[in-house]
Amino acid sequence: MSWNSQDFFSSSPYNQQYTGSISYDFQQQQQQQQQNYSLSQPYTQYSNDNFIPSPYNFNSQVNNNQFYYPNHYIPPTATSNQNDDEPPLLEELGINFDHIFKKTKSVLNPFAIPDLSIRDDIDLAGPLIFCLIFAFSLLLFGKIHFGYVYGIVTLGTFGMYGLLNLMASSDKSCSGLFVISVLGYCLLPMVILSFLSFLFKFNSFINIILTIIFILWCSISASKLFTISLAMIGQQLLVAYPCVLFYGVFALLTMF
Amino acid sequence: MPNNNNNQQTTSLESGIPSVGSIVWTAGRTRAQQAINLYANIDYLRPYFDVEPKEILHRLFHALIPRWPLPDENFKPELYGPSMIVFTLAAILIYQMKLASHSVQDGTLIGASFLVCFGYWIGSSFAISSVSFVCNTHLSLMQILHINGYALFSHCIVLFLATFIHTGHDHLLFYGLWCIVGGAAAVRMMFVIMTRTINPRYRLLLGLFVSAIHMFFLLYLHFAYHELAEIVSHALNNEGTVPIDLPVKPVLPVVSRLVDVVSQSNDRLMARNN
Numbered sequence: 001m002s003w004n005s006q007d008f009f010s011s012s013p014y015n016q017q018y019t020g021s022i023s024y025d026f027q028q029q030q031q032q033q034q035q036n037y038s039l040s041q042p043y044t045q046y047s048n049d050n051f052i053p054s055p056y057n058f059n060s061q062v063n064n065n066q067f068y069y070p071n072h073y074i075p076p077t078a079t080s081n082q083n084d085d086e087p088p089l090l091e092e093l094g095i096n097f098d099h100i101f102k103k104t105k106s107v108l109n110p111f112a113i114p115d116l117s118i119r120d121d122i123d124l125a126g127p128l129i130f131c132l133i134f135a136f137s138l139l140l141f142g143k144i145h146f147g148y149v150y151g152i153v154t155l156g157t158f159g160m161y162g163l164l165n166l167m168a169s170s171d172k173s174c175s176g177l178f179v180i181s182v183l184g185y186c187l188l189p190m191v192i193l194s195f196l197s198f199l200f201k202f203n204s205f206i207n208i209i210l211t212i213i214f215i216l217w218c219s220i221s222a223s224k225l226f227t228i229s230l231a232m233i234g235q236q237l238l239v240a241y242p243c244v245l246f247y248g249v250f251a252l253l254t255m256f
Numbered sequence: 257m258p259n260n261n262n263n264q265q266t267t268s269l270e271s272g273i274p275s276v277g278s279i280v281w282t283a284g285r286t287r288a289q290q291a292i293n294l295y296a297n298i299d300y301l302r303p304y305f306d307v308e309p310k311e312i313l314h315r316l317f318h319a320l321i322p323r324w325p326l327p328d329e330n331f332k333p334e335l336y337g338p339s340m341i342v343f344t345l346a347a348i349l350i351y352q353m354k355l356a357s358h359s360v361q362d363g364t365l366i367g368a369s370f371l372v373c374f375g376y377w378i379g380s381s382f383a384i385s386s387v388s389f390v391c392n393t394h395l396s397l398m399q400i401l402h403i404n405g406y407a408l409f410s411h412c413i414v415l416f417l418a419t420f421i422h423t424g425h426d427h428l429l430f431y432g433l434w435c436i437v438g439g440a441a442a443v444r445m446m447f448v449i450m451t452r453t454i455n456p457r458y459r460l461l462l463g464l465f466v467s468a469i470h471m472f473f474l475l476y477l478h479f480a481y482h483e484l485a486e487i488v489s490h491a492l493n494n495e496g497t498v499p500i501d502l503p504v505k506p507v508l509p510v511v512s513r514l515v516d517v518v519s520q521s522n523d524r525l526m527a528r529n530n
Binding site: 165166 | 298301302304308339340344364366
């Protein structure tokens, strides 16, 4: 598998190899351009050296029917609007509320099997919102840790991306955007934990137990989504452990 | 040829033919990509991450049991277990540094922790590999990375227990764990490496070298990042006014008394040394 910088953003098949040319030859290109220009010339010249733009109008007589009559122009039907040709705005922006809702539901219930439609869905709006809410919840504690959240998400994404590509089979590579999407969505329980820690003052022992439960919740959700999408049978535990470490760092940010 | 070059530079602006700079950039990028795909292909590491959870647990368990391996016993190295152990060690170190309020001058706690753990794992593996090459040991670099990584499991256990259990006999507990758990893992690693070395003198030398760096690293991790937390907790416990039942209770609420407490603890240490 050859690595291109574009592979991080889109998964590439295993057998893709770079077969482009190495040296660049000007003279070849110039000759090709000249040939293109020369090829187009016969179409501009037709019988009697008259310029006839369309090959279908091969008729020396003047045909009145060929003239343009404004009344013959039939406008499009009233029922068809310009908006039918264009997709809806949300669809154009790539925001699918149904998928967002299904993915959130899948994260909140870590033991349910996710819907088929969301398995390979990449969405960055949800993760961005969850990361921002988490960072804002830390503001309630007086901690300005936006940079830490960004840095940990970046490092964690690179680490998980490398690990998943190494562990998954070679024909099922995952993209970095998919990793960010899953890790970001599964941050939702951490957001809930952060708000709970602000609202309620627990005993430190209960705090530890609660934190462990929420870390396991995030990790099981993330590993479930990864293993189902990448068809990694029997390796959920192996994928869950790095997720535990990843979300454990977020828990450390909340606790300290 | 020079005339053609001049023509290329003069026509580059007019007809949109790429300039020399962009050609050099494209050619350089292509060569670099080819070199990366040839030498740093991720597929070389793929077989080392093909493991089952049961194998990992089995290897973790046996990494702490000092047993002389059989002569014909060969193991297939893998890198998933050691990588996760090193990440765990880095996480425990970050937690220790947070507790001890350790500060890093140029960088972050996470960066320092990752540097120490990964630097030790890879650096010591290369060092052991070099010495084993001199001693003519039949071990590959991947096998040494594998053994060294699994031996770090003892460090994780010792540091985890030493961080979460704060008793009056902190150092005794740590030294006991250091000897028993750290020693077991060191002996296990030593036996594996010694089995693969033929010359008896080199065997002993390599075994001592490997166990020495293993044990000293654990001592370093404890005393570089844990000491301050122990002094503070000792001092606070002796004061008797602030109950500390669990280590996760932060020392921040007693910041106003911290300066007095630390100075008193320093006085006690000076008295102990004298």
